[in-house]
Amino acid sequence: MSVKNGRQFLSIPGPTTVPDEVLAAMHRPAVDIRKGELVEVTARLKDGLRMISKSKGTPFIYIANGHGAWEAALSNVLCRNDKILVLESGSFAAGWGQAGGTIGLDVEVLPGSWRKAVDPAAVEERLKSDTSGDIKAVLIVQVDTASSVVNDIPAIRRAIDNAGHDALLMVDTIASLGTMDYRMDEWGVDVTVAACQKGLMMSPGVSFTIANERAMARHQKADLRTAYWDWTNRMGPEHYQNYAGTPPVHMLFGLQKAFELIREEGLDNIFTRHSLLAGATRAAVGKWAEDGEFAFNIIDPNERANSVTTVLVTNPQNLDAIHDYCIEKCGVVVGVGIAALSGKALRIAHMGHINAPMLLGTLGSIEMSLKAQNILHGASGVEAAINYLATNVPR
């Protein structure tokens, strides 16, 4: 017996809820891939990527998940045995670096904390010490989906500039693009990596790289390029070359609709919405944390992401109790800790196609699970979330 029959709530940090309009846009007959409508779709998607990343750079659309785009990004601008500096602040920059290792790069990790953002001063110091210029690229994530930290990309840019270093700045925005501000050109990012299944609200399977002129220049001499990932190949005159072969027809139609939804709402509104829902989540978690069973993984409130909140759980048994109750009794899939936080944390996603009632329904279900199972928590987190929203949503 449960009260779960109704629409399942998917509150994991990716893939996120795909809007009905996006699913509907994928439900249509296949089309010609040489000319006609699909050629325009590709052009529109590239415009959309430039708009969302605030960049005049060159976008590339991959049939691949984010891990594929990682490989694409590195192989297009680097040479065998080049050193890359990976800035740790959770799980994903390290994963990106490891992928670099498999294609022949020399990977150095700048140690960081899973509970803090990357320290720009440490970056500056390390780069200053690289007097021989061995480091060819610096890799960072804007938001780490595992730790839920948000890094300060402009500060990293300044650190590189302060060090007078010419390493490329490569930023993984997979868990942030479309949820918070990102200004590729203004912030001096050389290569952006993104994927469609989080803030961009699309079913997973398409990812992106965007290159600025510096990156395109490095590309000319990069010797790790392969037919499938190669930017130059993808800039050829035939439409299929954009995809190094057959385009992912239905995925592209879906993505086009997702970008339309983003244009309709407007980036500023989207960022504010995410900020508000993140604030409400933190208000709720803050209450629950009053009794010691829970804690924010990210210590500094200013370093908490607007797309996902990682919550440490003192008693690991409670983790399964909460997760299972939510899914079995309420129909809510709550995210759990991964990698170093596996078995130690909940992750509450609040990104993409999500509104106040979806968030309150999720938080309410978690709170039900706490009360029903006598798991220690402070006052009502949901009431705090409601208060937060009622106070902060502009009239």
Next chain:
Amino acid sequence: MSVKNGRQFLSIPGPTTVPDEVLAAMHRPAVDIRKGELVEVTARLKDGLRMISKSKGTPFIYIANGHGAWEAALSNVLCRNDKILVLESGSFAAGWGQAGGTIGLDVEVLPGSWRKAVDPAAVEERLKSDTSGDIKAVLIVQVDTASSVVNDIPAIRRAIDNAGHDALLMVDTIASLGTMDYRMDEWGVDVTVAACQKGLMMSPGVSFTIANERAMARHQKADLRTAYWDWTNRMGPEHYQNYAGTPPVHMLFGLQKAFELIREEGLDNIFTRHSLLAGATRAAVGKWAEDGEFAFNIIDPNERANSVTTVLVTNPQNLDAIHDYCIEKCGVVVGVGIAALSGKALRIAHMGHINAPMLLGTLGSIEMSLKAQNILHGASGVEAAINYLATNVPR
């Protein structure tokens, strides 16, 4: 600026949220209507209607909304100038009676209250006084969607029996079937009227009558039968006769899937789920009502429906304020009072394809609207709802 972008929450008492699986079942090519798959669908739908209404009677499927089924039910068992006794407890029995007036029936309303269930004693008294047997049918709704009252159908049957009267008992279950127990045969109901768009979770456009043997006997001499509604015509050997013409192909496929979902969850679980979500709603409204701005329309807690809760609002201006805030800021469509309660009440639906997070999201959004606009309300209704569910959902 809003926090509404995400899935819209439709919290009106019909049409209710259509499950994704049901919408998907409608998204398919048209088929032959003379033979093949569709013929089996019709048979399966009739089985489903018997299962849900707990009846061995004869079901009829109309392309029409509930108002059409009203006309169908009356015209198939009554004769011109027959008297019908309409038992008032809100808006809809009266509406049914008025429809009867337009087809030539003599309509008598047994006055009742919009805030109370029909009084069986009053029914018994009136029928006892009908010594000439003028009254041919008694009309009642199980749940009135406007007032949110639930009537006690077995008690009405006893009242008729106590009066020794042979009027048909005709019950409108449009707002109750699939949300609470209904036992057509055991309770001695002669004609059941139902529709697909509330507890049955289907897009509106199909409605039903179910007749027991007594009703079929009356049907033989009824002189108000017309080609479109006529039961006899619809019992003919050709498949199209079930629909008095072309069947509503895609609607039937959708309805078939909705019935499958009902079978999967099981009626008992469905009724318990509705009872729990209704209880949670009443827990929330009870809190909000502590400060006097709000009140339950139905006075006696035992007469409150499990499918919808009508909440009286003291200050009519607050009604629009709440409704508009919910839709514009949160993406939640809250029902409003209709007919005699127009401008005076909110209606919170909790029927059909709805689970704990959907309800908590709706209640949370309403509470946001109260707080944001300084509308008087007691303690947190949402917290009360969460407490209610955490305590009452079986482990």
Next chain:
Amino acid sequence: MSVKNGRQFLSIPGPTTVPDEVLAAMHRPAVDIRKGELVEVTARLKDGLRMISKSKGTPFIYIANGHGAWEAALSNVLCRNDKILVLESGSFAAGWGQAGGTIGLDVEVLPGSWRKAVDPAAVEERLKSDTSGDIKAVLIVQVDTASSVVNDIPAIRRAIDNAGHDALLMVDTIASLGTMDYRMDEWGVDVTVAACQKGLMMSPGVSFTIANERAMARHQKADLRTAYWDWTNRMGPEHYQNYAGTPPVHMLFGLQKAFELIREEGLDNIFTRHSLLAGATRAAVGKWAEDGEFAFNIIDPNERANSVTTVLVTNPQNLDAIHDYCIEKCGVVVGVGIAALSGKALRIAHMGHINAPMLLGTLGSIEMSLKAQNILHGASGVEAAINYLATNVPR
């Protein structure tokens, strides 16, 4: 073993193939029915009906199939015991008349042939003899789906006028609207009946009546009006009154898309397309008929409809052989004779969402069935159809 796996071809004269775009338009969440988007949809649908019927009259949208709209049309303009004159040219005018009989009308059938259009001279003669003006309405179909005849509506209007008779002219366009020209106002039609599932390309379940001013005047004194069908009730201020209750939400969204497709192609193009595909069908059937096994049901080529072609089959066994081969081997559902032509005819539909390859695929499959089973037929009908189209489709 078959060569049928692929998209099934539905070549029956209704319901016809629903365009993918229309099905997609129905696949979306339910919405509020009191205000918002759906209110505009209703208005747009009424505009569309006026556009397609070339009328400034008042349209009404029924949740019902065509048989329901028949009852709606008659009950809104006539009184008990009024005489109606039904003009026979197949099955459907007679069916409409019979429905009139069940609601209390006095039905007179002007006998005609199933193989010919209605003779206007016979109509004029009969009306001239009705010196007492007993006949209150004349009922005719523009196309009879069973016989595949097309009637000359302007000629019927002239016959009525020549007789100086004031009977209403009521036209059933269910099998013609959206496939051939229809000019309600110019042709002096008083009441039009239509349905969505043939030329209008929508899934069945919605039908229409359109009334001109003369009809609205008669409506004022009609005494057969009932709550569900009543025009006056449906002209009330509340949106739901358009549907005498809950609107058929998803059906309306589908219909809106179908009307958009009609606007995009344009009525003139649609009519030419139907004319060309009908011509190709007749070219094919003409060839097959050279060997005597087949014959056109409608004798006069000028009286053959552009929406469906009824083909008489000499040997009834061949009928099942063709029908079953087409469905089992090829995945093509060919229509069969109904009513008086049951067991005696094939019906090849060429209306609605159909293009050259769909028609040629259907005709090709029928021809396969003839060859494979040694059923006598002349030269290649498909080649003749191709020749016809190649010659007649404008460059």
Next chain:
Amino acid sequence: MSVKNGRQFLSIPGPTTVPDEVLAAMHRPAVDIRKGELVEVTARLKDGLRMISKSKGTPFIYIANGHGAWEAALSNVLCRNDKILVLESGSFAAGWGQAGGTIGLDVEVLPGSWRKAVDPAAVEERLKSDTSGDIKAVLIVQVDTASSVVNDIPAIRRAIDNAGHDALLMVDTIASLGTMDYRMDEWGVDVTVAACQKGLMMSPGVSFTIANERAMARHQKADLRTAYWDWTNRMGPEHYQNYAGTPPVHMLFGLQKAFELIREEGLDNIFTRHSLLAGATRAAVGKWAEDGEFAFNIIDPNERANSVTTVLVTNPQNLDAIHDYCIEKCGVVVGVGIAALSGKALRIAHMGHINAPMLLGTLGSIEMSLKAQNILHGASGVEAAINYLATNVPR
């Protein structure tokens, strides 16, 4: 003005028509990717791949098109500077070879003809001359989508064995799998490459490699493996590792449904259906070719593929005339020549979700275009196709 409004016919050799059921299976909410339903889907897809390829090998599912799978296959079994022997018989083996060049392989093309299958004797001769065993792998396509040739894979295996060579046999089945017999294990194929968008009837975006034990052994020492493509990584314990990151949720649901359709029809029936439709196409083209304007690209009838037919056009102007007429007048997208045959050939696809009426509709539209534009062609190709099917489809 056209007769194209209806369902568009997509007659290009990939992506092919996606069945409505497959599109519908993709139209559903996203799900958890760590556990639950999706984990079972992955297992079922692997079973399906083994069933369709007749192999007990290890399948890998890539988010990528076929070009991605090419890279995956090569990088998992080869080392830098390994020599691969590419067997030319059209465009695609060469393309695969070129991709190998970009990842560091030494590519040798065994020259062949675009109008003939690979000659096994030439393969044997070349391998015999490789006394030092430099050649590590032999690459061939089963069907070349550009030339429409079908190669004899068992004969190639025998050639390798006759030469006593231990090169891996790597076969690209992208344009053949699911359209004709393929027996990976029995035929001694070491690595199979496939993709979803042709015979497998799925929207493009997923591709496959299947490895036998010999290939897995080579994999252990391959030094071209990268994180995204690496088989070992994809065999890890976590579900996401199957996809080296986020799985393509909706694509997997679609693919699962496509595999269900394949199981339902049965491989043998599918192969016979393709054989029959290919035979009908060749019957039609044979007629058209009688007048010299057209010719089969593949000279030997035994070497013509069952999935696509490439037709040489003498006068290049006719190519556009046919293509444009078909799409603009009839709504049929006919394939055109690519690579060396660009501007010189038509390609008529007859693979995947296609039945007799779809093929006859396509051929009929092409024939319309010939007649309408006075392009020389022999007798009616469509009539010949109908005759062929009527004669050869088993009763």
